[in-house]
Amino acid sequence: MSASPGRGRHALTRLIVLQFLVSMADWMLIVLLQMLMFELTQSAFQVMLLVLAELAPMLLLGPWAGAVTDRSGLRRVLGGSCVARLALLLLLALPAARSSAAPLLAVAALTAVCNRFFSPAANALLPCLVCPGQLPAANACAMAARMAGMALGAMVGGVLAGVAGNDATILTMGLLMLGCGGLSLSLPERRRLAATQSPAWRWTLVVQCVAAPGRSGWLAIAAGMLVMAALGSIEILAIVYVKQVLHRPAADVGLLFGAYGAGVVLGLVLSSWHRIVARSDDVIRLSLLLMCAAIGLVPQVERLGSAALLVSMAGLAEGMVMSLGLLRLYQTVDPSRLGRATALLDSASGAAFLLAVVVTGLLADTVAADRLIGGLALVLAILSVLLITSGLQGGDVGRAKENVLATKNHENQNDVID
Numbered sequence: 001m002s003a004s005p006g007r008g009r010h011a012l013t014r015l016i017v018l019q020f021l022v023s024m025a026d027w028m029l030i031v032l033l034q035m036l037m038f039e040l041t042q043s044a045f046q047v048m049l050l051v052l053a054e055l056a057p058m059l060l061l062g063p064w065a066g067a068v069t070d071r072s073g074l075r076r077v078l079g080g081s082c083v084a085r086l087a088l089l090l091l092l093a094l095p096a097a098r099s100s101a102a103p104l105l106a107v108a109a110l111t112a113v114c115n116r117f118f119s120p121a122a123n124a125l126l127p128c129l130v131c132p133g134q135l136p137a138a139n140a141c142a143m144a145a146r147m148a149g150m151a152l153g154a155m156v157g158g159v160l161a162g163v164a165g166n167d168a169t170i171l172t173m174g175l176l177m178l179g180c181g182g183l184s185l186s187l188p189e190r191r192r193l194a195a196t197q198s199p200a201w202r203w204t205l206v207v208q209c210v211a212a213p214g215r216s217g218w219l220a221i222a223a224g225m226l227v228m229a230a231l232g233s234i235e236i237l238a239i240v241y242v243k244q245v246l247h248r249p250a251a252d253v254g255l256l257f258g259a260y261g262a263g264v265v266l267g268l269v270l271s272s273w274h275r276i277v278a279r280s281d282d283v284i285r286l287s288l289l290l291m292c293a294a295i296g297l298v299p300q301v302e303r304l305g306s307a308a309l310l311v312s313m314a315g316l317a318e319g320m321v322m323s324l325g326l327l328r329l330y331q332t333v334d335p336s337r338l339g340r341a342t343a344l345l346d347s348a349s350g351a352a353f354l355l356a357v358v359v360t361g362l363l364a365d366t367v368a369a370d371r372l373i374g375g376l377a378l379v380l381a382i383l384s385v386l387l388i389t390s391g392l393q394g395g396d397v398g399r400a401k402e403n404v405l406a407t408k409n410h411e412n413q414n415d416v417i418d
Helices: 003-040 044-070 074-092 101-129 132-163 166-186 203-210 216-244 252-268 273-276 278-298 304-332 333-364 367-392 398-413
Strands: none
Touching: 003 044, 003 101, 003 132, 003 166, 044 101, 044 273, 044 333, 074 101, 074 166, 101 132, 101 304, 101 333, 132 166, 132 252, 132 304, 203 252, 216 278, 216 304, 216 333, 216 367, 252 304, 273 278, 273 304, 278 367, 278 398, 304 333, 333 367
16 A cells, blocks of 8 residues: 555654654653662662662563564564553552662663663554655654753653652653654554565674675664763763862762754754765764774863853764764665664664773773863774774775666655555
8 A cells, every 4th residue: 555645754753752752751651760770778879789780681682573573564563562661650650660770771671671661662664654855854853852851851750750750741742652653553554565574583684784785784783882972971971070070069960961852953953954964874883983083082071061062063973973974874775674783783882882881980980071172072083083094994895786676666656554
């Protein structure tokens, strides 16, 4: 069945709203679980275990979950993920589930499992709802919706739990997930493509679907890992930097994160500009260099305004890399394997984030913040240069394959969904 332009636009709107609501509910839950865990144990170590419980499914299930998604109906995966989340919220509503650390860790881990299936399904459905020319703007809108949901969910989760209590917060999340389930059912289904018959568990297929068009897929994944490594370290170092270098109150760290978020949003907006999309690989490389330069200059300033400007520049670069990296996978990977490719991107980025958090956390108490940030910038710069030179050497590899795949995707665009 062909998909009319109007139908595709309405479905795209519903998909973007769905991602916003799910991101909002997820971050409300993350904040609530961290509050419950700390109130229960008074231990920062237990909170760290909660974060690890959230990251573990991303690292362990990522590519496999993406492969399962590729072989399944995307609408069923999205709806099933929302139903499973709702069941976990019902479990959390029981007082016994909030009386010890183990149930909280289980809820965090199982919710992350749900997201391991939801995220690649949503990413794989997006290109089916728009024509190729509209894909950059649609991709930027979807990423902006997820980030807006993250920011709003974190804020609402903390405020609502403090004002109305934990039960009201859980009820609000449950209502959000009911709405998400309805939106999931209203989305169109993607046709089962022939390539989805390939065995889902073979790592070679995951590698081939990213590497087959050339090195562009690997550029997107490697750049995403560098961005998330930078973010993981900065999350640990930001508050130490504010106190040690800027000599400001710890609460001022919120201004730095606000500046970072504004930069990311601007980067997402710019990533949909057609001139940038046309040279996405070059822009990704330049953005990595801009990120390294901005981070490297941060220890040299002693004013909050200057630091906020540099952090916003780093956020702009990271927003460009994240958006263009995902767009690059959309443009180079066979549609039947997009779930696998985007899940691999998530897993690799999550692994880099986790490694950066652990290494930075081990060093932050013994090494000065300005030296750590300078060292981070140097390491990222070296890795970025290696990535850029490697990409330039293989930049023309597989370009003809990319053109053939783009033509095929354009010809089949109206036959992808029912």
